Amino acid sequence: MSYTPLTDAERAQMLASIGVDSVDELFADVPVSHRYPDIDLGPPRSEIEVLRDLRTLSEKNLSLERTISFLGAGAYQHFVPSLVGHILQRSEFYTAYTPYQPEISQGTLQATFEYQSMICALTGLEVANASHYDGATALAEAVLMAYNVGRGKRTSAVIAPNVHPEYRQVVQTYVQGTDIQLVGDRTVSADLTGLKAQITKDTCCVVIQNPGFLGELVALDEMAELVQATHQAKALLIVVGYPIALGLIQPPGAYDADIAVGEAQPLGTGLNYGGPYIGYFATRKKYVHKMAGRLVGQTTDIDGRQGYVLTLSAREQHIRRERATSNICTNQALCALASAVYLSTMGKSGLRQVAELCYHKAHYLAQQIDQLSDYSLVTGGAFFNEFVIRCPRPIRQINDALVTRGIVGGFDLGRVDSERADQMLLCATEVHSRESLDELVDALEDVA
Amino acid sequence: MVKYDSNCRYQESHEWIRIEGGEALVGISDYAQSELNDVVYVELPEVGDALEKGEEFGTVESVKAASELYMPVSGEIIATNEELEDSPELVNQDPFGAGWMMRIKVMAPEEAEDLLDAAAYKSFCDQE
Numbered sequence A: 001m002s003y004t005p006l007t008d009a010e011r012a013q014m015l016a017s018i019g020v021d022s023v024d025e026l027f028a029d030v031p032v033s034h035r036y037p038d039i040d041l042g043p044p045r046s047e048i049e050v051l052r053d054l055r056t057l058s059e060k061n062l063s064l065e066r067t068i069s070f071l072g073a074g075a076y077q078h079f080v081p082s083l084v085g086h087i088l089q090r091s092e093f094y095t096a097y098t099p100y101q102p103e104i105s106q107g108t109l110q111a112t113f114e115y116q117s118m119i120c121a122l123t124g125l126e127v128a129n130a131s132h133y134d135g136a137t138a139l140a141e142a143v144l145m146a147y148n149v150g151r152g153k154r155t156s157a158v159i160a161p162n163v164h165p166e167y168r169q170v171v172q173t174y175v176q177g178t179d180i181q182l183v184g185d186r187t188v189s190a191d192l193t194g195l196k197a198q199i200t201k202d203t204c205c206v207v208i209q210n211p212g213f214l215g216e217l218v219a220l221d222e223m224a225e226l227v228q229a230t231h232q233a234k235a236l237l238i239v240v241g242y243p244i245a246l247g248l249i250q251p252p253g254a255y256d257a258d259i260a261v262g263e264a265q266p267l268g269t270g271l272n273y274g275g276p277y278i279g280y281f282a283t284r285k286k287y288v289h290k291m292a293g294r295l296v297g298q299t300t301d302i303d304g305r306q307g308y309v310l311t312l313s314a315r316e317q318h319i320r321r322e323r324a325t326s327n328i329c330t331n332q333a334l335c336a337l338a339s340a341v342y343l344s345t346m347g348k349s350g351l352r353q354v355a356e357l358c359y360h361k362a363h364y365l366a367q368q369i370d371q372l373s374d375y376s377l378v379t380g381g382a383f384f385n386e387f388v389i390r391c392p393r394p395i396r397q398i399n400d401a402l403v404t405r406g407i408v409g410g411f412d413l414g415r416v417d418s419e420r421a422d423q424m425l426l427c428a429t430e431v432h433s434r435e436s437l438d439e440l441v442d443a444l445e446d447v448a
Numbered sequence B: 001m002v003k004y005d006s007n008c009r010y011q012e013s014h015e016w017i018r019i020e021g022g023e024a025l026v027g028i029s030d031y032a033q034s035e036l037n038d039v040v041y042v043e044l045p046e047v048g049d050a051l052e053k054g055e056e057f058g059t060v061e062s063v064k065a066a067s068e069l070y071m072p073v074s075g076e077i078i079a080t081n082e083e084l085e086d087s088p089e090l091v092n093q094d095p096f097g098a099g100w101m102m103r104i105k106v107m108a109p110e111e112a113e114d115l116l117d118a119a120a121y122k123s124f125c126d127q128e
Helices: A008-018 A023-027 A047-058 A082-088 A106-123 A135-149 A165-174 A220-232 A285-290 A317-323 A333-370 A395-404 A434-447 B030-036 B109-114 B118-127
Strands: A156-159 A181-183 A203-209 A236-240 A259-263 A279-283 A296-300 A306-310 A386-390 A423-427 B015-020 B023-028 B039-043 B056-062 B066-070 B075-080 B102-106
Touching (some): A135 A279, A395 A423
Parallel strands (some): A156 A181, A156 A203
Antiparallel strands (some): B075 B102
């Protein structure tokens, strides 16, 4: 194998092939002022001084150790048992690379297999992959998979209005360059009544979120009708689900969904200022050959001993190349391990308890806020742990005032729908004590 | 010892076809399955699909590769071998018999004329 670097002639050939005159032109999207910034770190300093300065910088961030947060909308504050950190920080796991060589990677492979098995148990489906980057990209992969299951003959993807708007945007990005068309009202809403009419013989999938973006739970009979309409059109039903809610509500497998995806951050991965997160993906065995992502399988070695390997690799782009259904070739191994440790620690009954606490605390909070004269509860039907309230002032102002009281308020729905500029999406989880719930209610009353 | 079924005609892409009246069976050759190694999955078209000669009709996946399958003649798919769903290894065990992939209605039998007979296909494989 040759290690010689590129020649100028080869560089010129590549540039000509792309249609660009110089390598610098490839960075055109980076503003000129940021391309070669002057980095002035000053003279070398002692470790004590550097630590002190970095600490001062970091304290400019709000820390959830000192601030209560009621923000949800896709990323959730849940308790991470200390056991998770103890296992993750074992260097065998922390430094492990991709398990391409099973002989020396049985630990990683087994942990991933157990994660996959737990996701199947949680979603009620038959096979789960080793994970995606996040819930949004997992959904994008599910849409692409449904298109491929339909052999590319059906190009319409119906996206329910209760799906997270940012997830929809990511799916839109992913289907660029394909002939897949996204269908469905873009304005976020809990009203699914228009969905059935959008399902045609050209539909490859229907995507529903449960609980929906606004917190509402989809009624089982409504879901059953949508499943039936979807299957009648020979399309696949994809359900985007908050995994903690699956400790309480019927899983997608129970109502014949074909693919379940979502954000598994709530299972043992902290908020981490936006990432790393982890997308879970589960489906029926009959579709496994169209499923993207890494997959760990259980097998026996030549001596008949149980072992684990990466399997069905011919699905993946490093073997199928341009015929693969996706370019993903990785997973969120450490976050998947965190999820597996979290779920093992909680167990079925523990997860149920967490879900019940989330449910009851959110309902208590909603009830208390609804009693304030200046606020009202907008959410009408059943909800899990998120709900919408109407506020007397623009949400931006309410949240700024709350921050000065050491509270991070809910999501400003005006950001996704200008008609909801006075509406806030609030979230409560098991981490919120009764005192902090009451504190929010009092603070809201104050800042009205 | 790689087998060559003399009742079949072949393509350089290693599919065989055995024409019986207006219909034909299609599969992949013993040479192909031995090169592919353990077949784990075969993706076949839907019954009723009509495909042209040379058009891709499916894929065969082994543990180490995924290969496209091409129509040796134009035809309409009458049946596909459903046994292959649970037992893809039939392609390795009996590529000309139980490992058959699909039965088609032959649209233009003259298209088979430029296919290789067993001897010509064997020489082709010996050179690969």
